[in-house]
Amino acid sequence: MTETKELITLPDAKDLPALFTQEGKIAALVTRIEEEVKSHAIDVTTPQGRKHATSLAAKVSSSKVLIENAAKAKTDEWRQQTAAVNEVKKDAVSRLEKLRDDTTAPVKAWEEAEASRVREIQQLMLTFDTDKLTALASADEIKALIVRIEDLAVTEEVFQEFSEEAEALKGEALKKYRADLQVAEQREAQARELEELRAEKARRDAEEAERLAKEQAEQEKADREALEKEQAAAREKEQREAQERAQKEAEERVQQQQKEAEERHQRELEVARAREEQAAQRERDRIAREAKAKEEAEAAALADAENRKRIKGQIKDALSKVEPRTVDAMVDAMIDGQIPNVKVTL
Structure with a gap:
């Protein structure tokens, strides 16, 4: 401890910032300063009394400045620590994001190539x-x-x-x-x-x-x-x-x-x-023959579409019951004749 121009003896400037992380320490110092000021009997009707009051106020201001400076020093220390933490965090996040993107890049490339391949085939199928x-x-x-x-x-x-x-x-x-x-x-x-x-x-x-x-x-x-x-x-x-x-x-x-x-x-x-x-x-x-031919063609097309829909439904229903649900199992089921309307010639 050192003597200062303050009302009470405050900790050294290098030790004062640490009090901000100790619960109640700064509040206790302020309480002591308040008690010290209140302990002085001041007669403001006399020149000496007014001068004494002004001196006490100056010492209060001096103590306030010391506490403010200590708080600023602690805040600066926290800011520096926060900046260092953020820098480390930034580097870690950047590296992990790059690692994540590098890991998924082959998957995305394959998926894009696969989608392009399927689109090309579907475009060809529009010929039909x-x-x-x-x-x-x-x-x-x-x-x-x-x-x-x-x-x-x-x-x-x-x-x-x-x-x-x-x-x-x-x-x-x-x-x-x-x-x-x-x-x-x-x-x-x-x-x-x-x-x-x-x-x-x-x-x-x-x-x-x-x-x-x-x-x-x-x-x-x-x-x-x-x-x-x-x-x-x-x-x-x-x-x-x-x-x-x-x-x-x-x-x-x-x-x-x-x-x-x-x-x-x-x-x-x-x-x-x-x-x-x-x-x-x-x-x-x-005209009558043409109309009749058109009606017969439309009826045949409708019957064919309904028949195809029914057959597709039977095939899908049979395939959905194949276990395990793998391509090999489905192919085996077709070869074994378990899928209706599907015939495989070996």
Whole structure:
């Protein structure tokens, strides 16, 4: 202990900071200072009393500064210790995080490569998508799609564990698009036939119009000749009666020809109407057949989808009961015939 200008004797400056970690030590020092100040009788009405009070206050401030400095020193010591701890912690955390990331890096790399591999196979399997075209597409489009599907060979090297699924999808796609091709070819053949019928009708109509125009021209020519004969008869009285008879006969022939022409025209119109009705009936029959074929195709596709769903459900249910749940055990169950709808040929 050393004498100071404080009200009480305080510990050395190097020992004072340690009191902050000892419960009640600093509070005891403050209590002693308070008791010391209160022990002085001060008369502030005298100069000596006021000076004494000011001196006591200065000593209190001095003690306060010493305690503050000791607290700051202790705080600085704690701060330095905290910084050292944080530095050690930072180094340990950094090294352990790096070790953790280095340990999981191969796993992540493998998982990313595996996901990329599966995506590539699934992208290839989209070639076998059965929704690319319908029977309403042109036959050439469907043929080109079938060639692309047939050209994509399903091998274990390319499709790996998806080979069986890819083979099934390919077969289903080829079956569907070949059926669509038949419908498209039939539709296009019927369309060509209808176009030919329309062209034939247009040709006949043109020929009929040409014939009627020719007959009209001939009739007009006959009328002119008759008029000329009438004029000649007026000039030649002696030949009037003969000319009138000739004119009458000519008119009767013309009327007979007109009657025959009209009857022939009516017969030809009836034949044309009968042919048009036959063509219309064939078109209605074709539309009915096409609708029936479409309904049958849709019903067959629905039945096939339901059958596939049922078979898949049976296979999944059987596989879920295989113990242990390993690939080898499942393969053995398939070979042993324990999985329904699955046949393995050795």
